[in-house]
Amino acid sequence: MEKKPENCRVDNALEIIVGKWKPIILLHLLQEGTKRHGELKKNLPDITQKMLTKQLRELEKEDIIERKVYSQIPPKVEYSITDYGRSLEPILDAMHHWGTNHSLRKSQKEAIQNDKIS
Amino acid sequence: MEKKPENCRVDNALEIIVGKWKPIILLHLLQEGTKRHGELKKNLPDITQKMLTKQLRELEKEDIIERKVYSQIPPKVEYSITDYGRSLEPILDAMHHWGTNHSLRKSQKEAIQNDKIS
């Protein structure tokens, strides 16, 4: 696919990544391996169970993560990155680096603003 | 900034890029240089004037694009990528490539599904 605007496929990637909690969920699974539902919940203190489940389901539907259910009482469900999901890592890395620099830049700008005021 | 989930800065980058028309606007400006408001509108047939203006303003606020107004009748406004905006190009490229592959993968899967049905 040529890299012309008319052939834009950026949105295809964004659809997968966008979601209030998806990036951080992916980082957890990428960097810490398989996780149970409850472990993720513990690491993401502000997320509701409903949202956690929803975001995980959406990622699962796209083969980005795998969901493994153990039929036992109490239930146990494990989530892990698929090989395909791992292919997102370069993009997430690039955004993390850019985003880090961006927040730095922003705070520097604000500092200048404050100087002008005072 | 370490690349731990707790330090996640991916969202900082996503905030800038996300918006129904931002990626394609950026691609146009990146690959075709300075454009007038009307030219962008012509290349994005489905966007409304209101949305085009809004997305451009948001990108301008983050220093991703520059807005140059010519005080004349009729008005003329030109938009172009800033150097800072150009730093997003690797991310957009990565997403474009991933997205291209993703849509390919998807259509292959659907083809398999159709075989099963018929």
Next chain:
DNA sequence: CGGTATCCGGCCTGATACTG
């Protein structure tokens, strides 16, 4: 423990009309 169901407020986006 992990997951559903329901309700609800806010934001994003679109349609349309108007302005300098």
Next chain:
DNA sequence: CAGTATCAGGCCGGATACCG
């Protein structure tokens, strides 16, 4: 030509309660 104003609908995400 480029932009603003207003109204309205739809989806996202949060709070809460309940289920196997």
